Amino acid sequence: MxxxxxxxxxxxxxAVLVGFQLAYQFDLQPGAPLSITSPTPLLTxxxxxxxxxxxxxxxxxxxxxxxxxxxxxxAQNLLGLPxxxxxxxxxxxDIRRLDQAKAAIQKAIRNETPIYEPARPGGxxxxxxxxxxxALKKTGAGTRLEIAPAGPDPAQRARVIIDHVATALKKADNxxxxxxxxxxxxxxxxxxxxxxxxxxxxxxxxxxxxGEPKRGPARWTEPDQGGTRRWDLVNFASADGLDLLDPADIxxxxxxxxxxxxxxxxxxxxxxxxxxxxxxxxxxxxxLRAVGIERRILTVIMGVVVVIAGFGILAILWLMVKxxxxxxxxxxSLGATRGGIVRIFLMNGAMIGLLGGGLGLAAGWTLSVKxxxxxxxxxxxxxxxxxxxxxxxxxxxPHLESPMQFGLMALTAVVVSLLAAVWPAIRAxxxxxIEALRxx
Amino acid sequence: MSDLLVAQxxxxxxxxxxxxxxxxxxxxxxIHQGEILAVxxxxxxxxxTLLHLLGLLDTPTRxxxxxxxxxxxxxxxxVRARLRNTELGFVFQFYHLLPDLSALENVMLPGMIRxxxxxxxxxxxxxxxxxxxxxxxxxxxxRADYPPTELSGGEKQRVAIxxxxxxxxxxxxxxxxxxxxxxKTSEQIHKLLWKINRKMGTTFVIVTHDENLAxxxxxxxxxxxxxxxxxxxxxx
Numbered sequence: 001m002x003x004x005x006x007x008x009x010x011x012x013x014x015a016v017l018v019g020f021q022l023a024y025q026f027d028l029q030p031g032a033p034l035s036i037t038s039p040t041p042l043l044t045x046x047x048x049x050x051x052x053x054x055x056x057x058x059x060x061x062x063x064x065x066x067x068x069x070x071x072x073x074x075a076q077n078l079l080g081l082p083x084x085x086x087x088x089x090x091x092x093x094d095i096r097r098l099d100q101a102k103a104a105i106q107k108a109i110r111n112e113t114p115i116y117e118p119a120r121p122g123g124x125x126x127x128x129x130x131x132x133x134x135a136l137k138k139t140g141a142g143t144r145l146e147i148a149p150a151g152p153d154p155a156q157r158a159r160v161i162i163d164h165v166a167t168a169l170k171k172a173d174n175x176x177x178x179x180x181x182x183x184x185x186x187x188x189x190x191x192x193x194x195x196x197x198x199x200x201x202x203x204x205x206x207x208x209x210x211g212e213p214k215r216g217p218a219r220w221t222e223p224d225q226g227g228t229r230r231w232d233l234v235n236f237a238s239a240d241g242l243d244l245l246d247p248a249d250i251x252x253x254x255x256x257x258x259x260x261x262x263x264x265x266x267x268x269x270x271x272x273x274x275x276x277x278x279x280x281x282x283x284x285x286x287x288l289r290a291v292g293i294e295r296r297i298l299t300v301i302m303g304v305v306v307v308i309a310g311f312g313i314l315a316i317l318w319l320m321v322k323x324x325x326x327x328x329x330x331x332x333s334l335g336a337t338r339g340g341i342v343r344i345f346l347m348n349g350a351m352i353g354l355l356g357g358g359l360g361l362a363a364g365w366t367l368s369v370k371x372x373x374x375x376x377x378x379x380x381x382x383x384x385x386x387x388x389x390x391x392x393x394x395x396x397x398p399h400l401e402s403p404m405q406f407g408l409m410a411l412t413a414v415v416v417s418l419l420a421a422v423w424p425a426i427r428a429x430x431x432x433x434i435e436a437l438r439x440x
Numbered sequence: 441m442s443d444l445l446v447a448q449x450x451x452x453x454x455x456x457x458x459x460x461x462x463x464x465x466x467x468x469x470x471i472h473q474g475e476i477l478a479v480x481x482x483x484x485x486x487x488x489t490l491l492h493l494l495g496l497l498d499t500p501t502r503x504x505x506x507x508x509x510x511x512x513x514x515x516x517x518x519v520r521a522r523l524r525n526t527e528l529g530f531v532f533q534f535y536h537l538l539p540d541l542s543a544l545e546n547v548m549l550p551g552m553i554r555x556x557x558x559x560x561x562x563x564x565x566x567x568x569x570x571x572x573x574x575x576x577x578x579x580x581x582x583r584a585d586y587p588p589t590e591l592s593g594g595e596k597q598r599v600a601i602x603x604x605x606x607x608x609x610x611x612x613x614x615x616x617x618x619x620x621x622x623x624k625t626s627e628q629i630h631k632l633l634w635k636i637n638r639k640m641g642t643t644f645v646i647v648t649h650d651e652n653l654a655x656x657x658x659x660x661x662x663x664x665x666x667x668x669x670x671x672x673x674x675x676x
Contacts, residue, residue, distance in 0.1 A: 330536045333497060334550045334603070335525020337518055433497050437536060 014074045016050035021065035023055040030054055036068070038078050048078050059396065061389045098279050106277045306412065310420040313352055317345060317424035328428050329436025338429035345428050349421025350414055357413030361406055368399040444610060444643055445471040445494060450503035452489055463489045464500070465666035471611065476637055476644040478654040481663030487647045488615055490663070494645065495528055495613045496520045508610075525554050529604030529612035529642075533619040535596040537588040537603075543595075544584040547571035547602045554607055567606070574602035578632060594625035601632060605642065614646040618653065630656065 016034050028034065032052040037045040050070060057064055076082050092101055281288060321328070328341060367374070375386045375397070389395040452464040463486040471477055471494075479487050492498040493505060496512060505512045507527070512520065529550075530536075537546045551567030552560060575584050578598040588596055597617060604612045614633070618626035630653060636642055646657065654660045655674060662670045 326536070327538050327540075330538060331549075331553070332521070333495075333524065333530050333536070335521050335523075335553050337521040339518075340553070434492050437532070 014048065014050045014070060015053040017054050017056050017069040018052055019064040019067050020055040020057040021061065022068070023052070025065070028052045028055070034068075036070075036078060038080075046078070048074070050074070059394055061392075061395060064395070065390075098281065102277055102279045306416055310416045313349065313417050313420040314423060317349060317421050318427070320348070321345065321424045321428045324428075325431060325436050325439040328431055329433045329439065332431070332433035333437060341429040341431075342425045345425035346418060346421050349417045349419075349425070352421075353414035353417030356417070357410045360413065361410060364409075365401070365406070368401070371397050371399060442473050443470040444473040444508060446506045447490075447494060448504050448506070450490070450493060450500045450505070452486070452493060452498075453501045463666060464493075466503070467663075467667050469494075469661060469668050471643060471645060472659075473610075474637070474641050474643055475658040476633070476646065476656075478657035478660045479645065479647045479663065480649065480651070480654050480660060485663045486666055487663060491613050491615050491645065491647050495530060496524050497530075525550055526607050527610050529607075529609040531597070531600050531604050531612060531614040531617050533616035535588070535593075535600045537596055537599060539588055542585050542587055543580065543591065543599045544568070544571055544575065546588065546599055547575060547606055550603060550607045571602065571606055574605055575599070577636075578602050592625075593621050594628055597621065597625075597629055598632060601629070601636070605636065605640070608640075609642065611643045611645060614644060614648075616647055616649070618648070618650060626650070626653070 016036070018028055018034070022028070030052055034050045034052050035047050036050055037047040039045055056069065070078070072085070076084065090101065090105070092098060331341065379385055387397055447467060447469045450464050450467040450469075451462065454461045454463060467486075467490065469490075479490065481487055489498070493500050496505070496515075507523065512523070515523075524530075537543075538549065541549070548564075548567050548571045551563070551570065555563045555567070572581070572584060575581055578601060580595060580598055580602070583591060583595060583599075588599065591599065597620075601612075601617075617633075618629050621629065633644055633646075634656070637644060646653065648654055658674060660672050660674065661668045662672075664670075
């Protein structure tokens with residue numbers, strides 16, 4: 001990729017884009033030289049010269065103040081990783097689709113592409129696994145293969161494999177071997193050696209591991225090309241802790257082949273490495289958790305404020321009933337029913353709620369929409385930032401306009417005011433008209 | 441003359457500091473349709489209490505109040521409120537006008553209470569016309585939009601009388617209607633009450649100390665020790 005100056009000059013050497021906060025801090029103008037160093041395995045530093053071609057601004061303070069962008073080739077040269085990448089970033093147009101996008105990427109990596117060979121369009125899963133006479137099939141999780149013999153009834157299939165393992169364990173005094181056959185298509189020439197182990201679970205959920213390949217009681221036979229490869233678990237039953245296991249109580253057997261080489265379309269992942277799919281939400285989990293707690297605490301505080309406001313309304317209406325005692329008596333003498341008196345004060349409460357809720361929503365909406373404008377004016381007047389971007393991550397405060405939330409707030413205001421009006425209204429209706437008329 | 445309202449064996453007791461205070465003690469009284477009845481007697485004899493019981497603002501401890509042949513001792517609060525609104529009217533010594541409303545609005549108030557709130561916009565004009573008519577009868581047409589605080593005592597009492605009449609009641613109860621007014625103003629109030637009685641046939645029950653007023657009434661009931669001790673009929 002080539003970066004151009006604003007004036008159209010092409011950079012003479014490797015180009016670098018710097019975050020605008022970083023450019024501001026070090027006064028990096030387009031055309032300025034920038035030397036980037038990277039540690040080598042020998043604990044020395046290798047430096048390469050770049051030319052600043054511009055600044056970027058993404059709004060996230062951490063990136064704008066820390067990141068520089070160079071071309072992929074320059075980066076691979078600098079880090080000594082030719083032809084390789086350490087991570088791939090995916091930007092979404094619609095942030096609300098974050099979880100779906102993450103799941104889709106995970107699915108593409110784990111499932112849709114075969115583990116031991118490239119995807120074949122329209123082809124069925126190529127991997128067939130058998131344990132002794134029992135067929136094993138690849139299941140959903142991909143690198144994790146659950147024993148599932150062929151047959152229409154899943155329960156029966158499970159019983160077959162459990163019987164199989166149990167039978168093997170019953171012969172514990174003799175060295176027992178479970179053989180698992182992997183059938184490879186003839187076209188597959190690579191012969192990856194899967195790293196896996198067998199996990200047995202009993203009815204209480206306790207897990208028993210055996211056949212940890214690195215510790216040894218396993219043998220891997222490799223044919224020259226394609227065909228069947230056999231995985232023998234020798235001395236299967238002598239593995240750690242298995243003497244505690246009741247063979248008749250085995251409920252599940254799982255063969256875990258995680259750690260094996262994985263091929264996903266044209267992406268090749270390094271041996272012994274797992275690919276992690278992380279969204280910004282995962283990367284900032286701690287921050288988001290803190291924000292979540294903060295929001296919950298704020299909700300509680302706001303709830304307390306609402307209750308206090310409710311008591312304020314109650315007190316006002318209570319005093320109003322006291323002040324209007326004689327008027328209430330007059331209304332009763334003119335034939336107002338107690339229900340009518342109750343209605344007057346409930347309506348009063350509802351009006352307070354509607355008016356207060358309406359004003360509050362208008363003020364809240366204005367404040368959230370104009371927040372950044374207000375902050376800028378304060379900065380202009382007093383030279384002081386209310387939300388410094390170095391603390392708040394973002395250089396503009398975002399806001400969310402949710403009609404649901406607005407409606408909920410309006411409803412809460414009316415309901416709280418109505419509730420606050422109930423007691424004074426009942427008190428007003430219970431007045432004795434004669435005493436109320438005499439009231440001074 | 442038929443009996444409109446009949447009170448029989450009325451006993452009213454108040455509990456005060458654990459002791460029963462008997463204000464009315466087996467009182468009997470019949471009110472005739474279309475008459476002006478004065479109730480007199482010394483202070484504390486229970487005149488106002490009687491008025492409140494007859495006006496359905498209070499319930500007797502024992503005894504019965506019968507209105508147009510209907511027993512009201514057993515009537516629900518809702519029925520009593522309805523009767524207070526449409527069949528009965530009240531005029532108090534201290535006027536009891538709502539200070540936040542104008543004179544006209546005060547007179548319209550019983551009409552508003554009578555009307556369902558949904559029907560009010562449609563009924564409003566009629567009630568207003570009736571209220572203005574009554575204010576005009578009371579000589580207060582030019583005071584209709586004044587708040588009560590800007591009216592004189594006599595004017596306030598005339599507004600209160602108009603308010604008592606707006607729903608066309610059968611009986612209006614007046615509790616010392618001129619107790620707060622000078623002689624000349626009292627005379628105007630009396631004339632107004634008698635005029636209404638003649639023109640509309642409204643029955644009046646007037647609790648008063650004013651012997652001059654009492655002497656003009658059709659009948660005078662004198663109370664003594666919680667009972668009506670004597671009823672005199674004045675010659676026309």
